[in-house]
Amino acid sequence: MKLPIYLDYSATTPVDPRVAARMAECLTMDGVFGNAASRSHSFGWQAEAAIEDARQQVASLINADPREIVWTSGATESDNLAIKGCAHFNERKGKHVITSKIEHKAVLDSCRQLEREGYEITYLDPCASGLIEPQAVADAIRDDTTLVSLMHVNNEIGTITDIAAIGEICRQRGVFFHVDAAQSAGKVKIDMAEMKVDLMSFSAHKIYGPKGMGALYVRRKPRVRIEAQTHGGGHERGMRSGTLPTHQIVGMGEAFRIAHEEMDDENTRILALRNRLWEGFSDMEEAHLNGTLEQHVAGNLNVSFAFVEGESLIMALKDFAVSSGSACTSASLEPSYVLRALGLEDELAHSSIRFSIGRFTTAEEVDYIIEKVLAAVTKLRELSPLWDMFKAGVDLSTVQWAAH
Amino acid sequence: MAYSDKVLDHYDNPRNVGVLDDKALNVGTGMVGAPACGDVMRLQIQINDDGVIEDAKFKTYGCGSAIASSSLLTEWVKGKTLEDAAKIKNSEIAEELALPPVKIHCSVLAEDAIQAAIQDIRKKRGED
Numbered sequence: 300m301k302l303p304i305y306l307d308y309s310a311t312t313p314v315d316p317r318v319a320a321r322m323a324e325c326l327t328m329d330g331v332f333g334n335a336a337s338r339s340h341s342f343g344w345q346a347e348a349a350i351e352d353a354r355q356q357v358a359s360l361i362n363a364d365p366r367e368i369v370w371t372s373g374a375t376e377s378d379n380l381a382i383k384g385c386a387h388f389n390e391r392k393g394k395h396v397i398t399s400k401i402e403h404k405a406v407l408d409s410c411r412q413l414e415r416e417g418y419e420i421t422y423l424d425p426c427a428s429g430l431i432e433p434q435a436v437a438d439a440i441r442d443d444t445t446l447v448s449l450m451h452v453n454n455e456i457g458t459i460t461d462i463a464a465i466g467e468i469c470r471q472r473g474v475f476f477h478v479d480a481a482q483s484a485g486k487v488k489i490d491m492a493e494m495k496v497d498l499m500s501f502s503a504h505k506i507y508g509p510k511g512m513g514a515l516y517v518r519r520k521p522r523v524r525i526e527a528q529t530h531g532g533g534h535e536r537g538m539r540s541g542t543l544p545t546h547q548i549v550g551m552g553e554a555f556r557i558a559h560e561e562m563d564d565e566n567t568r569i570l571a572l573r574n575r576l577w578e579g580f581s582d583m584e585e586a587h588l589n590g591t592l593e594q595h596v597a598g599n600l601n602v603s604f605a606f607v608e609g610e611s612l613i614m615a616l617k618d619f620a621v622s623s624g625s626a627c628t629s630a631s632l633e634p635s636y637v638l639r640a641l642g643l644e645d646e647l648a649h650s651s652i653r654f655s656i657g658r659f660t661t662a663e664e665v666d667y668i669i670e671k672v673l674a675a676v677t678k679l680r681e682l683s684p685l686w687d688m689f690k691a692g693v694d695l696s697t698v699q700w701a702a703h
Numbered sequence: 704m705a706y707s708d709k710v711l712d713h714y715d716n717p718r719n720v721g722v723l724d725d726k727a728l729n730v731g732t733g734m735v736g737a738p739a740c741g742d743v744m745r746l747q748i749q750i751n752d753d754g755v756i757e758d759a760k761f762k763t764y765g766c767g768s769a770i771a772s773s774s775l776l777t778e779w780v781k782g783k784t785l786e787d788a789a790k791i792k793n794s795e796i797a798e799e800l801a802l803p804p805v806k807i808h809c810s811v812l813a814e815d816a817i818q819a820a821i822q823d824i825r826k827k828r829g830e831d
Contacts, residue, residue, distance in 0.1 A: 608741055610766040614706075614714055625741060625766070634741065646738035682720055682770065684745040684762040685738060700737035701815075 304664045307620040308505075308598055308657030309454055309482060314550065315507035315658070321553045322509065325349060325546035335543045336532065346545045353552025357501070357514055360484065360559045363491040364519060369535045370548055373513035374481035375405040377500030378448075380515055380539065381477040382409040384525030385446050385498060386418060389475070393443030397474075399423040399431050400640040401455075406448055406479055428591035429458040429641050437468045446475045451483035455624065455637040455653060456590030457599025459487055466495030475523060481505050481513075485558030486566065486596050491516065497523045503547070507658060508554030512547040515539075565658065570597040572656050572665050577602075579669030583676065585689070589624075589638060589651055598656040603638075603647040604672075606686040607679040612652060615675035619668055624651035646685075646695070706767055707801035713771035718778050721760040723747040728827050733819025736812050742769040746816040748780055748788070750824065756780050756788055761816075768806035772796050772813040785821050 305313075314322075325331045325346075335350050337343025351365065358365040371377045386396055398410050400422045410420045421439045425431055431449055440447070447469050449460050462478050469476035477498040480489060485506040491499075496518070503512035517523055517538065531540025558565075577600055580586045585605035601624075604612060609625030624635030625648070634648035643651075654668070680686040688695060706714075725732045729750050736743040742765030749758040759777040763770045775796060780788045796802075796810040 606764060608765050608769075611714070611770060614711075614767045644739070645741075649738070649741040682717060682762055683764040684734065684743055685764045687722070687762060695738060700739070700743070701735050 302618045305620045306654050309655035311504050312507045318550045318553045322546040322550040325549050350548050353548045356552035356556040360555045361489040361491050367516050369515045369538045371513045374500045374502035377513050377515040378405040379409050380528050381498040385475050387526040388524050389445040393445050394418040395444040397421045397439045397447045401425050401637045429456045431460050433464040436465050440472050444474050448477040450479040452596045454482050456601045457596045458590045459594045463494050470495040503551035506554050506558050509547050509550040512551045566597045569656050576665050600654045603650040604676050606683045622653045625649045709800050710771040713774040714767045717774040719760050723749050723760050731820040731824030733816040735815040744773045744816045746820050748820045756783050768809040772809045776813045789821050
C-alpha cells in the first residue's frame, strides 16, 4: 500500500493516464498544437477537429447536442457565466434569482455580486437531510424571478438534488434553470433530452481530467441566451472569448468519454467501498452521518465523530488525504456553512470528516483508514472533556459555556 | 497547516492527561471555551501545603494547537506557586509552540484556563 492514501476525490482527482496520454499529443511541434481559430492552414484545422471531437464526447455523456457546449476554464467560470449572464440578459423581465444556502461559493458569490447590482436573491434552506425540496422552489418563484440555480450533487455531503422535478417546475413557470453539475457529471445519470435544465456547469478535474478546464451547457431548444462575461475574439459563438486550449479540451473530452463508458461499473465498485467504509464505523458510538444515503452519490461519505474536533482527527490521519468541515481547517474560524445550513449543531460541524472515494481507491485502503479512524477517535475521546461529560450523562446543551 | 515539531510532539504524546478530584479543597478546575467554537479546555491543578502546584491534569477538545497548548501548560505550572503560575502569558505559550497567527487563540484559551483554575482554588479556600 502506497502512502499517503488519497481519499479526497471530491476536492479534485488525478488525471487518468489515458487522459494524460491524449493531452500530451496536443502540445508539441509534432502534435496537434495549432490554434483552432486559424482557418488558413492544417494546424488550425486539426486543432479544430480535435476540439469538435471533444465537444461531442462531453455532449454524449449528458445526451446533448455538441453545439450546446461552451468551453470555459472550469465550473467556477461556468457558474459565473450562467448566473450573471442569464440574469443580466433577462434583466428587463425581472431581477429576482433563487438559489440555496448549500451551494458552492462560485454560485453564492456570483449571486452576491448580483445583489450588489440591485438584484434580489432568495436563499433556500435545505431540509435536515440536506435536500432542496422541489416544493420549496415552487413556493419561492415570483413574477419577477428569472433564474433558479441549484447544484446537482452537493460537494460536502453528496446529496443528489431532484433536478428533473425542479426543471419541470421552472419550465412551467417560465423561469430559467441552471444546475452546477461539477460533482455529478460522470457519477449520476444526466439526460438533457429529458431534463428541463437550461444551463449546466461542468468541471474536468472532478472526473479525472485536467484542472483549469470546464464547460457550460447552454440549451438551444428552447433557446437560452446569456450575456458574455469575457469579451475578445468572439470564440464559442460569442459567449466566451479566448483561444481554445486544445490539450485541455481534448483531456476533458477523453475524461468524459471514459466516464460515459465506465460509469455504471465504476459506480457499483465505488458504492461497495463506500458502504464498506460506513459499515466500518457502525460499531462506534456517536458517529453521525451527515446528509442522507437515500439520495446520494456513490463516492461521498460525510461523518461527524462527536466530541472529537475535526482538525485534530485529521492530524492523527496523517497517512490520508481527507477534508473536514471544522473551522480549524479553514482560515475563517467558521465551521462549514453547508453543515450549519442542515441545522447541525456547531460542535457536530466541527467534528465532521468528508471521505471521498474514487477510481483508484482500493478495499485495502478503506480497511486501513477504518482502523486508523477507530484508533484516533478512541485516543482523542480519552483526551476530550466533552466525552467525559457525555459519558457522565451531562446534556452539553444545558452547560453554560464561556464562549470566546 | 504545517505545525512545529513541538506541537506535533505534544499532540502525539500529550503530557498529564487526566482528571483530579474536583471536590478536593486543594484542587482547582478551570474549564474554558465552548463546543460551538471548536475548543474546550479543562485544566486542573493540585497544590501542596506550601501553596505550590504539585500536580496538573488536562483534557482538551480542540485542534492540535489547543491540545498542545494545554499539554505544555500542565508541564509549566508544576512546581510553581499560584502567584507565579498566574503570571504565565499566552504569548509565551504561542512562542514556545511557534503557533501560526490563526492559532494564537488556542494559547489565549490556555491562559484563560490557568486563570480560571487558580480562581477556583482561591474561591474554595476563601481567599477570593
